[in-house]
Amino acid sequence: MKTKIPEPTLRRLSYYLRYLERFKEKGLEIISSKELSKGLGLSDAQVRRDLFTLGDFGKRGVGYNVDNLISFLNTFLGLDETQSTVLVGYGNLGKALLHYKGFKKRKFLITHVFDNDERLIGKRIAGAEIMDSKHLGKVCKKEMIKYGIIAVPASSAQEIVDRMIECGIKAILNFAPIKVHVSDGIVVSSVDLTTELEWLSYHMHHTKASKKYKVKKDLIARSPSTSSG
Amino acid sequence: MKTKIPEPTLRRLSYYLRYLERFKEKGLEIISSKELSKGLGLSDAQVRRDLFTLGDFGKRGVGYNVDNLISFLNTFLGLDETQSTVLVGYGNLGKALLHYKGFKKRKFLITHVFDNDERLIGKRIAGAEIMDSKHLGKVCKKEMIKYGIIAVPASSAQEIVDRMIECGIKAILNFAPIKVHVSDGIVVSSVDLTTELEWLSYHMHHTKASKKYKVKKDLIARSPSTSSG
DNA sequence: TAGATTGTTAATCGATTAACAATC
DNA sequence: TAGATTGTTAATCGATTAACAATC
Known part of the structure; x- marks a missing residue:
């Protein structure tokens, strides 16, 4: 593996992985940079550049082995083992996220949900228990949870981020339309519908x-x- | 306005706008590139560069007028008038999106929802009527709707995209975890939770x-x- | 005037694209 | 061998950063 992988390359890896999985389902074992690029709307030069940056996967005159590439990407992206995840905020969005199957498929398992609404607390939905937000720290520390999803309004997002970091969470998926500030070593990914709109x-x-x-x-x-x- | 605005700059405009609105609520009328940059985790040089690219908003030695900037950005981003929008797919995600207040706030009004589930068809929820997917084309053409939101599984996303384009929709917000292909003049924004995870x-x-x-x-x-x- | 802060150019940095030798 | 396709370098393109003159 080379020293530094550009961020755009890293973000494309997810797309490569998903396309390769669909490709594999068709029973095909070898893929060329050209085929891969066409499916994803990239140039073949870019695909080769990206894969070259990651390692040595292809065979000149032949192409890339689909299975090899898939299993490399799975390991490289850290998708081999299940990740316990907490979800904070059980409004409309939180509800949808808890039921969203894409999380499970990618081995993100939402084990605990936190909210302030007393009517919800104590319920068990889709395998996760809904708890009072005040217990966030206690639970995350005890279970050593490292992933958190934020589905609260913008006004309380930064506070939740701070509390998540305080209790050992290292990676945060933020749905509040606000730029949250975090300390070094914490990674935040924001999904901001407003910006997209x-x-x-x-x-x-x-x-x-x-x-x-x-x-x-x-x-x-x-x-x-x-x-x- | 200068000839070409870089995509990263354009995407930052949303963040500027939202930060400025919060800033204004505090009753402040002038903001410096430094204040703006700190709030958004950018460099002051970048903020000045971005705003310079858009036009001539600041006063040397003083800063930028918050009101001016807000109203410019609102107009520039096209947020002054309400946009009728259709939503296709009323599963968990579609449901959350229909109730999501951020759309209304940014003047995106979901007027029609389409789904295949007969038990839902004919219902009226949050001001929108749920209709059979087969009527998508008819409705969009008649109402001249230009915005579409896709909340269907990956396997049917491309088909819905094609049908949306066919009936005159020009801008698509896609939540299916797949790269969809569109013709020239159509803009697609994809929100891909899987990639973020x-x-x-x-x-x-x-x-x-x-x-x-x-x-x-x-x-x-x-x-x-x-x-x- | 002195201090502050923008406007604007030039330098730097980094990603993409092009090209083609290597090799299957 | 001939054709195909990667590996890898160099050229290009574009965004960010730095610097400071202009000016409030």
Whole structure:
């Protein structure tokens, strides 16, 4: 393995892995950089570059062995063993996450759920017990849990992050639309629907196709210059 | 406005906007690149560079006017007017999304929901009517809807994308863990929990802190070399 | 004026792309 | 051998960072 792997490469590995699994289901054993790139909308040069950075997987003139690559990626990404995970916040989003099958499939097992709503506390749903948020620290320390998922409002997200770190959690998946601050050695991944929506919105308003719509609709209110570019 | 705005800059705009709104709530009218950068974990140079790329907002020796910046960003991102949106898939995730308040706040209004489950069809939830998926095209064309949200399994995501494009939808927010292919002029944003989880998993297994844990646990099964680096 | 902070250019850094020799 | 495809280096492209003159 080479010294430093670029972040964009690392993030593409998930896509490679999933595509390879689908490819394998078709019964195919060897894949070329070209096939892999086409399926994922990348260039073949990029695929080769990425795999070259990780190690030595291919055979010149032949391609890459699908099984080898899959098992390497699984190990490399740390997906071989089950990870206990806590979920904080059992609103609409938390509920959906607890039932989301993708977690289990990737060996993330939500073992405890925390919320403030007394009506929920003590219930057992989808194999996880719902507990009072005040017990977060105690449980995480005792069970040595290292993964936490945050599905609380933006206003309390930073507080939950701080408490998670305090009790030994090292990796956090944050759904609150806020940039949370963490200390060294803690990794946070944020899923921010708001940002994605605004990204879409921006494109709708700045592509030529959409301009046509906009101008048609707002012809009177807008200055003529908006229809250009 | 300058010719080309880098994608990373565009994606940061959402964060700027939200931070500025919080800043404004405190009653503050002027913000410096330094304050803005600290709140978002960026460098002040980057903030100045980003804002410089967008236009001419600051006053040397003073800072940036918060109100001006907020209203510019709102307009620039196209958030001034309500956008009708359809949601396809009313499983756990779809349900959570329909109730998620962040959409409404950013003027994305889910007007129609589509699903195959006959028991749901005809119901009216949170202001949206649940309809049979086969009517997707008819409704989108008639209402001229341009935004679609996909909350169906990976296996049917591409088909729904194709049908959305066919009926005039231009921007798609995809939650299925798959790379979907679209034609020119269509923008897709994918929220992929699986990738985020694997990103976290990778970091847990490749940071020094986690290595200690791993080695302790797997001491016997692993070769000594895994504990280095 | 003196201090602060932006606007803007140039330097740096890092990722992607292109090209082709190596080799199956 | 001839054709295919990787491994690997160098060229290109683009974003970030640094620096400081302009100016409030």
